[in-house]
Amino acid sequence: MTISSMPRRTSRITVALATTLTTVLVAAGCSGAQDHDADASASASAADVQAPEVQAPSVGQQCAGQGIDDSAVITRATEILIDAPLDHVWDVQTDVESWDEWQDAVLTVDRLDSGDFASDSRFRWTTPVPESDFAPADTLSITSSVQELEPGTCILWEGPAVGESITIDRGVHLWTFTETDEGTLVHTEESWDAEILDALEGPDHETVAAMLGGGLDIWLQALKDEAERQA
Numbered sequence: 235m236t237i238s239s240m241p242r243r244t245s246r247i248t249v250a251l252a253t254t255l256t257t258v259l260v261a262a263g264c265s266g267a268q269d270h271d272a273d274a275s276a277s278a279s280a281a282d283v284q285a286p287e288v289q290a291p292s293v294g295q296q297c298a299g300q301g302i303d304d305s306a307v308i309t310r311a312t313e314i315l316i317d318a319p320l321d322h323v324w325d326v327q328t329d330v331e332s333w334d335e336w337q338d339a340v341l342t343v344d345r346l347d348s349g350d351f352a353s354d355s356r357f358r359w360t361t362p363v364p365e366s367d368f369a370p371a372d373t374l375s376i377t378s379s380v381q382e383l384e385p386g387t388c389i390l391w392e393g394p395a396v397g398e399s400i401t402i403d404r405g406v407h408l409w410t411f412t413e414t415d416e417g418t419l420v421h422t423e424e425s426w427d428a429e430i431l432d433a434l435e436g437p438d439h440e441t442v443a444a445m446l447g448g449g450l451d452i453w454l455q456a457l458k459d460e461a462e463r464q465a
Contacts, residue, residue: 293423295410297388298353300381302406302425308439310447311423314454318465320413323420324386326461327409330357336460337453341373353383356393363397372397378407387411420457422450 293304293311302309316323326332328351333340343359358377365371378393392406405426412419 291421293425295388295408295421295423297390297408297410298382298384300390302390302408302423303427304425306406306425306427308426309423310444310450311421312447312450312454313419313421314451314458315414315417315419316458316461317417318461320386320411320418322465323418323457323461324411326464327411327420327457328389330359333359337456346377351380351383353380355380355383361395370399372399418461420454422454424450 291311291313293302293309295301295311326336330343330351331345333343339361341360341362343357346356346358347354356377356379358375360373360375363372363374374395374397376393376395378391380389380391382388382390388408388410390406390408392404394404405424407424408422410421412421
């Protein structure tokens with residue numbers, strides 16, 4: 235992704251940057267907090283980073299031969315096992331118009347096409363960005379376009395996020411769904427590529443990457459809770 239209208243800063247804003255981007259890009263495509271606010275989501279992400287229970291899986295999965303940008307500055311992957319049938323988990327995740335009912339950081343969401351969720355579907359959703367040292371409070375409008383889709387198996391989408399103070403030109407997000415004896419394994423991975431991230435090295439780079447992973451974990455846990463509640 236490319237971030238526009240932002241001056242290059244030093245590593246002292248790394249945590250603020252990570253908090254902002256984690257809140258913005260958890261979901262998908264650009265990748266999100268009903269009873270929790272966005273700051274709580276970011277704090278939970280940071281907590282996950284500080285005390286990870288398991289090592290994050292590697293990126294590299296694909297959908298119809300396509301995947302995230304594994305050469306991007308920041309990439310992360312994670313997964314979760316959901317105690318619900320695969321087709322049910324798939325339906326919950328791809329019913330994007332209902333995201334705001336179970337994903338706290340999704341304010342509004344609208345399909346831009348009609349019919350079944352498909353390989354050419356598009357949807358627009360909004361998410362809040364809390365005020366930080368890096369940027370003022372904002373609301374981003376994200377237009378996600380599905381690039382690849384195999385029903386019940388995988389989805390790949392990407393799209394820009396546009397706000398008054400922040401513009402993210404591109405983020406790529408992959409989801410795969412696998413039926414197991416214990417339930418449905420949902421794997422997700424995402425790539426970020428931005429000029430403002432280019433100078434990150436060592437611990438700074440790992441902090442931002444780990445916070446992306448924490449944000450993805452929050453999304454997956456909400457998906458698990460909703461799918462298991464409905465099932």
